[in-house]
Amino acid sequence: MPIILDWDGTVTVDDTLILALREFGDWQIYLDAAAALRRGDITLHEEIRRDAESIKTPIDDVVAWLVEHLELRPGFHELAEAQRPLIVSSNFRQLIEPILAREGVELEVRANDVEWEPGGWRATFRNGDVCGTCGEPCKRADLPTNGEVVYVGDGYSDRCAAQAADRIFARDGLASYLDEHGVAYEPFDDLLDVTRALA
Numbered sequence: 001m002p003i004i005l006d007w008d009g010t011v012t013v014d015d016t017l018i019l020a021l022r023e024f025g026d027w028q029i030y031l032d033a034a035a036a037l038r039r040g041d042i043t044l045h046e047e048i049r050r051d052a053e054s055i056k057t058p059i060d061d062v063v064a065w066l067v068e069h070l071e072l073r074p075g076f077h078e079l080a081e082a083q084r085p086l087i088v089s090s091n092f093r094q095l096i097e098p099i100l101a102r103e104g105v106e107l108e109v110r111a112n113d114v115e116w117e118p119g120g121w122r123a124t125f126r127n128g129d130v131c132g133t134c135g136e137p138c139k140r141a142d143l144p145t146n147g148e149v150v151y152v153g154d155g156y157s158d159r160c161a162a163q164a165a166d167r168i169f170a171r172d173g174l175a176s177y178l179d180e181h182g183v184a185y186e187p188f189d190d191l192l193d194v195t196r197a198l199a
């Protein structure tokens with residue numbers, strides 16, 4: 001059964017882009033964009049676009065900092081080995097692949113792209129089409145359309161896609177959201193919980 005695995009807050013302990021923004025970006029832009037997303041004034045892509053644009057540091061410098069500091073949730077290696085999950089992220093592949101290399105883990109990654117520009121990082125999104133279910137471009141487009149799917153996630157970007165899966169593992173904001181909407185899921189703290197449940 002294909003396992004779809006979110007990256008930030010699911011594989012990583014903290015959200016990569018939030019860490020990068022705190023260290024290199026404009027925190028106020030982040031706060032304003034996050035509030036606008038919560039109010040439903042902007043899409044997730046618009047939030048990410050604004051956040052990325054507030055970082056002017058060369059991508060390699062941010063990657064070097066992340067490789068040094070980014071902490072992963074226990075059980076990632078075990079889950080990767082046992083299930084070969086597909087990583088589906090709203091983050092940028094440029095910030096994910098170096099961490100996988102650090103860990104010596106090779107997995108398929110579907111993520112967005114970012115380029116450095118003098119005015120700030122420029123995000124390019126893989127899914128441009130508006131999702132018929134949630135009304136914004138979303139990760140549902142990345143899910144296999146035939147066969148049963150397991151979804152593992154924690155946040156806003158997982159809300160719609162998780163509900164297309166046959167089995168959901170959720171923590172944090174995704175878990176609260178699914179509670180509010182009466183959708184069944186299995187809670188997890190670390191990825192060992194998920195690996196054990198799927199064994």
Ligand SMILES: [Mg+2]
Nearest residue numbers: 006008009155
């Ligand atoms: Mg996440």
Ligand SMILES: [Zn+2]
Nearest residue numbers: 131134138160
């Ligand atoms: Zn959707």
